[in-house]
Amino acid sequence: MAKQRGPGAGPPPWWRHGPPWPDRRGEGERADRWPWRSTLLLTAFVLVGSAYAARQQPERAPLDVFARVLLLAGSGLLLWRRRHPVAVVFGTAGAAVLYLGAGYPYGPVFLTVVVACFGAVVSGHRRAAWTAVGMLWAGHVLVAHLLYRWLPPAGDAPASWGQEAVIAAWVAAIVAVAELARTRHEQWARQQAERAQAARRRADEERLRIARELHDVLAHSISVIHVQAGVGLALLDTDPEQARTALTTIKTASKEALGEVRQVLDTLRTPGDAPRAPAPGLARLPELVRQAASAGLTVTVEGEPPRLAPGTDLAAFRIVQEALTNVVRHSGSREARVRVQRDGRALRLRVDDDGPATGADAGGSGNGLAGMRERAAALGGTIEAGPRPDGGFRVLAVLPLRGKAEEDDR
Known part of the structure; x- marks a missing residue:
């Protein structure tokens, strides 16, 4: 086999011009x-x-x-x-x-x-x-x-020189055909590389999507479980009935989390199959409010969600879920407000709490806020998150009513 040229081997020989022929055969051929x-x-x-x-x-x-x-x-x-x-x-x-x-x-x-x-x-x-x-x-x-x-x-x-012209024409034709074949194969190799790159990009996007789903499901559920476990331990001796309620909430939250995690993992085992349960959307906001209440957070919802495309609906639900999870984990406030508003061809989601912050990463530098930004960017929307001038913290998401993926499908 020919030795490969290392980084310091210098330029190729004078007689070599152009990249090698893309070989369609397997390694053994x-x-x-x-x-x-x-x-x-x-x-x-x-x-x-x-x-x-x-x-x-x-x-x-x-x-x-x-x-x-x-x-x-x-x-x-x-x-x-x-x-x-x-x-x-x-x-x-x-x-x-x-x-x-x-x-x-x-x-x-x-x-x-x-x-x-x-x-x-x-x-x-x-x-x-x-x-x-x-x-x-x-x-x-x-x-x-x-x-x-x-x-x-x-x-x-x-x-005769006419014969020489014919021979020269044949020589030019030989070189032209060879160059044409090389060009066609270079195009084929480039298309193969582009398809492979697109497949890798789709795989990376799918991994990121699954990572966001798992993070949002687990972070929210584990936060509820963590709070309820603390309540159950604190009241186990003094108020067994309230401790029982906390344990029931833990059981319900863990069951729901396991179901959603199983649904996400099923998409890895059987790609292309339809999910067994519908993807969550803003119609489940009352459920989020109940879960937040079980974690000691009172949530007020203002506005009615419009009819959304499935991808936008899921992203909106996960953004609100992650914002409320951050309030439970990183805010001293026990109250939060969720405002859902249609603004032209965009959906505006605003989640406010009155603070104060109680953690080193309360400013939103963790994976949760990064995941929210990725979800919004995938749909052509934006996320603004940070402290409010009058105290507390605000998450503001602006999502197009029809995301980029849905527009492309049309």
């Missing part, structure tokens, strides 16, 4: 395999075709042992065209020049150069291919117009 079949078929075609051409061109030198050696050498070199494309393209061109210089008949000897040139171009050695083909044409011009007097066959006349 790359350049390590020898192209036996195609080489044998091509060799047989060249030998048979040259024998036929010799019968059609009696004025040229007859095929002898040296001619057949040159034909076999030019065709046999193609066996190395994947491993050593530069050496093969120059070798086939040199064999063809010697064949023509010896006065042997024109025929499929040029086919070996065509295949070698094609292989060199598509493997990235474009300048080598151009140079070898140019050398072949220059050698033919030299033989056909200057050296023909001293080379066989005897009495040969110079070739």
Whole structure:
């Protein structure tokens, strides 16, 4: 195998121009395999075709042992065209020049150069291919117009320049076809890379979505469980009935959290399946209010939520849920206000509490606020969160009534 060039290996050789040919074969079918079949078929075609051409061109030198050696050498070199494309393209061109210089008949000897040139171009050695083909044409011009007097066959006349123009056109066509094939394969490789990148991007977005879902579900439920566990422990001896209520709330919250986590994980096990339960939305605001009340937080809701697209509805619910969870965890206030308002083609969600803050991360620097911003940004909306001038904390979300994903689907 060819050694890979390290960072300090310097520029590539002068004869290499362009990236290598994108290989569609698997790892076990790359350049390590020898192209036996195609080489044998091509060799047989060249030998048979040259024998036929010799019968059609009696004025040229007859095929002898040296001619057949040159034909076999030019065709046999193609066996190395994947491993050593530069050496093969120059070798086939040199064999063809010697064949023509010896006065042997024109025929499929040029086919070996065509295949070698094609292989060199598509493997990235474009300048080598151009140079070898140019050398072949220059050698033919030299033989056909200057050296023909001293080379066989005897009495040969110079070739016409019209014939040289035809040969030059064929040379240009060979290079053009090889370059066209290379361009098509580069486009294919670029499309494959773009598709792979898009798939990785979708996978990353899906991981982020699942991480946000799990964070929002677990953070809210565990906050409720934490508060109720503290209440239950504090009242276990003095007020068993209230402790029982706290334990019931813990059981209910943990059951709901397990159900939502299972639903999220089910989407990983069976992608594409419809969820077993509908995604939460602002219609579940009363449930959030009850859960917050069980954690000792009184929530007042103002306004009626409009009809929303599923993605916007879920994002709005999670934003309110996370904002109330932050109030429970990081605010000394036991009251919060949620305002839902339609403003033109946007939905405005505002969650206020009167503070004071009770934690080092009360300013909203954790994953919860980052998740809210990601949800809003995914829909083309915005999130503003920070302390209010008159004290307390405010989360303000502005979401388009139809998110970017829904607009794209239309």
